[in-house]
Amino acid sequence: MRRAPTWPRHAIMVVVSFLMLVPFYWVLKTSLTGENIYAYPPHIIPVDPHLFHYVDVWYLIPFPRYLLNSVIVTTMAICGNLLFNTAAGYALTKQFPGRRWVVLLFLSCMLIPFQATIIPAYLITSWLGVLNSYLGIALPLLSTIICIFIFKASFEAVPRSLIDAARVDGLSEWRIIVRIMLPLSKSAIATNVILTFIWSWNAFLWPLIVIRTSEMQTLPLGLARFLSVMEDTTGALFAFVVMVLVPGLTIFLMAQKEFIRGLTSGATKG
């Protein structure tokens, strides 16, 4: 049987990839040239590119401080996510009364947008006394339902006999998670890390509400502030965008294999 040629599929993929990458290229090009985005005709190739817009961003606003804040908050969110989602995901693989109701509750909670719960979330954060703190910013992302289900799906793929054998050998539940489950769930961990990283890194609304001082602002808030205080900033603005994007892109490129594997395993075994 004659196989269909692959070139049409490849051609379509090349065109789609090109369309997806053009905005990234344009942002990068503008960050290097400072060319007005409304300039006509636009230059496809950068004219007189330089990196000084990046230097401007570094010094004209407290970029290192924003970066540090974002890194701290994101690290806290990732650590909290791994801890709480692992525990919750493992618990949901057990049989206990009301388990179905808990799963149903989780699924129904996923239907409620965060904006609808933001006032109670604020009140709880205020009651805990962690407004305008790193913990307060990271709090809503310390556990996410999607990631709980990713862990649940991954844990359910581990053979029951392996867990029973570990239990017979005297391992506690926590040690079973740490020694047996997590080493077999690297894809789920990578997926968790990347998703949490992206959500936390790009979070705007919640930090905007809980942060009260400029010293605690994260990068997305810094970007908004940058736009409000600077003029003639085309190049610096796009340089800022690139500097915000690069860490996320790097993390994704490093872990894309595990990320995709984690998502697909969650899709088929959940």
Added chain:
Amino acid sequence: MSWRRILTHRFFLVPLVVALLVAGWNVYIAFNDGGLIAGEVRDRAGTPVPGATVVFFERNFIYYQEKQRTTTDAHGAYRFDGMQVHVGQLEARTADGRHSERRQLRLWFRAQNAEMAPLVVDAPHG
């Protein structure tokens, strides 16, 4: 997982390379952040102009404003010390009303030592 695998894993190597680059860059900065900006003022014929005033304009958020000024020595040389800036403009003015074009100064980091190309005075001071 063995140590060799951990050390050669991309999750270890990429942050390590980034950390090394940052550390190297900071070491370079530490040895070159005296804030020294130096250069010469000449006329169109290339002759050094002694006694000329060189003005440094610092950029704030919207426009450039004068920050500091100095005078050239007998060889037409000038220098600013301890300049905690990374961007600015330089202009030379002479007592007889001539002045240079404003020269844009872009540095790779704040207080970088910089040797400027000569400022050329030729037009009457407007």
